[in-house]
Amino acid sequence: MAFYSEKVMDHFANPRNVGEIENADGVGEVGNPVCGDMMTFYVKIKDDKVEDVKFKTFGCGAAIAVSSMVSEMAIGKTVDEVMNITNADVAKELGGLPPNKMHCSNLGADALHRAVENYKSKQGK
Amino acid sequence: MKRIYLDNQSNTKLDRRAFEAMLPYFEECYGNPQSIYSLGAVSKDALEEARKDVANLIGAHPEEIIFTSCASESNNLAVKGLAQALKSKGRHIIASAIEHFSVLNSAKRLEKEGFEVSYAPVDSKGNVDKDELKKLLRKDTILVSIQHANPEVGTIQNIKELVSIVKENSAALFHTDAVCACGVIDVNVVDLGVDALTLAASVMYGPKGAAALFVKKGVKIIPQTDGGVQEFSKRAGTENVPAIAGFGQACKIAARELESNAAHIQKLRDKLIKELPEKIEHIYLNGAVSNRLAGNVNFSVEFVEGEALFLLLDAKGIMAASGSACANKNLKLSHVLAAMNVDVAVGQGSILFTLSKYNTQEEIDYVLNEFPAIVQKLRDMSPLYSHFLKTGERKIAGPGTDYDHDHDNDHCQIENS
Numbered sequence: 001m002a003f004y005s006e007k008v009m010d011h012f013a014n015p016r017n018v019g020e021i022e023n024a025d026g027v028g029e030v031g032n033p034v035c036g037d038m039m040t041f042y043v044k045i046k047d048d049k050v051e052d053v054k055f056k057t058f059g060c061g062a063a064i065a066v067s068s069m070v071s072e073m074a075i076g077k078t079v080d081e082v083m084n085i086t087n088a089d090v091a092k093e094l095g096g097l098p099p100n101k102m103h104c105s106n107l108g109a110d111a112l113h114r115a116v117e118n119y120k121s122k123q124g125k
Numbered sequence: 126m127k128r129i130y131l132d133n134q135s136n137t138k139l140d141r142r143a144f145e146a147m148l149p150y151f152e153e154c155y156g157n158p159q160s161i162y163s164l165g166a167v168s169k170d171a172l173e174e175a176r177k178d179v180a181n182l183i184g185a186h187p188e189e190i191i192f193t194s195c196a197s198e199s200n201n202l203a204v205k206g207l208a209q210a211l212k213s214k215g216r217h218i219i220a221s222a223i224e225h226f227s228v229l230n231s232a233k234r235l236e237k238e239g240f241e242v243s244y245a246p247v248d249s250k251g252n253v254d255k256d257e258l259k260k261l262l263r264k265d266t267i268l269v270s271i272q273h274a275n276p277e278v279g280t281i282q283n284i285k286e287l288v289s290i291v292k293e294n295s296a297a298l299f300h301t302d303a304v305c306a307c308g309v310i311d312v313n314v315v316d317l318g319v320d321a322l323t324l325a326a327s328v329m330y331g332p333k334g335a336a337a338l339f340v341k342k343g344v345k346i347i348p349q350t351d352g353g354v355q356e357f358s359k360r361a362g363t364e365n366v367p368a369i370a371g372f373g374q375a376c377k378i379a380a381r382e383l384e385s386n387a388a389h390i391q392k393l394r395d396k397l398i399k400e401l402p403e404k405i406e407h408i409y410l411n412g413a414v415s416n417r418l419a420g421n422v423n424f425s426v427e428f429v430e431g432e433a434l435f436l437l438l439d440a441k442g443i444m445a446a447s448g449s450a451c452a453n454k455n456l457k458l459s460h461v462l463a464a465m466n467v468d469v470a471v472g473q474g475s476i477l478f479t480l481s482k483y484n485t486q487e488e489i490d491y492v493l494n495e496f497p498a499i500v501q502k503l504r505d506m507s508p509l510y511s512h513f514l515k516t517g518e519r520k521i522a523g524p525g526t527d528y529d530h531d532h533d534n535d536h537c538q539i540e541n542s
Contacts, residue, residue, distance in 0.1 A: 004436075012433070013440060018506045033470035033509055033520055036430050036450040036458070040508040056508035060432035060451030064506065101451075 005095035028114025066108035127442030146374035175373025184313035197227035215265030251280030278412030279421025308379035331375030335368035420480035
């Protein structure tokens with residue numbers, strides 16, 4: 001059996017929503033180059049809905065696939081819905097991740113949440 | 126689909142001639158070498174013939190060769206068996222920091238039995254520091270284990286010189302894990318002056334399931350597998366005759382073809398080492414430049430991660446390896462790169478190509494063609510790279526910075542929730 005599921009390999013080899021958003025409404029960053037994975041997420045939010053997500057990720061196959069998957073899952077959802085996406089949801093959508101790669105799904109959800117929190121904190125000002 | 130195999134440090138393709146040498150011992154000559162009737166004698170002959178071939182490759186006597194199942198077993202037997210035999214003389218052991226885990230973890234096991242272990246450091250190219258080694262030697266040092274050549278970064282140690290340092294300054298025995306050296310460079314146990322040496326079939330175009338430990342005549346070793354009288358009562362268990370026959374044949378071929386293979390492989394290696402940095406910016410060679418295994422190419426590719434690199438290479442039919450944390454099952458940067466003080470963030474982008482006699486110029490050209498685009502694809506999605514392009518600076522990371530969020534710097538793994 002292959003190490004990664006077909007869906008993971010697809011999102012890794014053909015990642016969706018790679019890039020940056022200029023004047024993004026929120027930016028979130030997690031990870032550390034020293035650990036071998038780092039993600040930066042950008043969100044565009046309009047009328048409480050996530051209109052666009054872009055990301056840049058430094059990391060392994062799982063980290064890139066998770067970033068791509070979570071970006072797809074977030075687009076079109078409300079801010080609250082996005083905040084409720086869990087790492088388990090992401091792993092499930094990807095058809096599972098090897099046990100030692102589960103932390104990558106935490107990173108993906110975290111980075112997205114951070115970007116949304118960043119948007120919220122700007123709104124609060 | 127192309128299949129270009131460039132992970133020969135982990136396993137080599139079986140030489141057809143070695144394969145053919147194994148065949149009779151599966152179906153027709155299935156006797157146990159310890160049985161004294163005719164069918165047993167045929168197997169015994171094969172075993173002893175192979176023992177001669179293995180001994181010949183490294184300049185040993187056949188009775189100094191103990192067959193085992195794999196290099197890990199040989200290293201376990203060497204480190205534990207030699208240390209246990211000498212424990213009344215002392216309890217101090219030295220291993221280099223870049224040894225294979227079968228040496229390092231055997232040493233750790235001995236620590237639990239009351240031995241003390243010191244680790245000899247290496248320089249930035251992976252050479253064992255001679256002065257530091259000398260300083261570590263003590264009156265009660267009984268064993269030093271230093272790899273002949275490192276599979277990951279290709280650095281070849283001057284074992285002869287290290288042996289003389291050890292012998293001049295202590296009474297310790299010297300074991301070398303020569304798995305990557307045997308069949309690639311000339312290895313002669315008498316010339317090197319070692320007391321024990323590990324070699325294995327599976328990385329010299331022989332089969333899996335056969336390896337050996339050379340133990341110099343007169344050196345005592347405590348068996349790690351108790352049982353019958355096989356292998357001079359030093360390693361019990363029915364011998365894997367087909368694999369050992371293949372191993373013997375592989376050694377015979379290696380002795381004959383070593384020089385021409387090395388010349389061919391080194392030419393391909395040098396092409397990769399020269400041309401990859403011409404095609405890709407910000408990549409750095411890991412390991413020694415001159416005293417380097419003929420088939421070893423290891424680069425750190427900055428701003429990208431090694432597992433992602435080899436997965437995309439695999440999609441193009443190229444099989445390689447990496448020392449990055451994500452590529453390791455334990456999620457730690459390779460202990461070899463860490464011991465060489467390779468920048469941890471940069472080392473995450475390590476990519477390892479190890480070449481064999483079966484690789485061709487066309488294959489290397491294909492790698493040179495495909496690899497730069499793979500690196501570019503990953504850099505285009507790397508926040509580290511875009512930061513570098515925008516600012517001209519490397520993203521600072523580590524404890525205390527924003528990028529240290531939730532991370533334990535030791536292993537960087539967020540606990541699963």
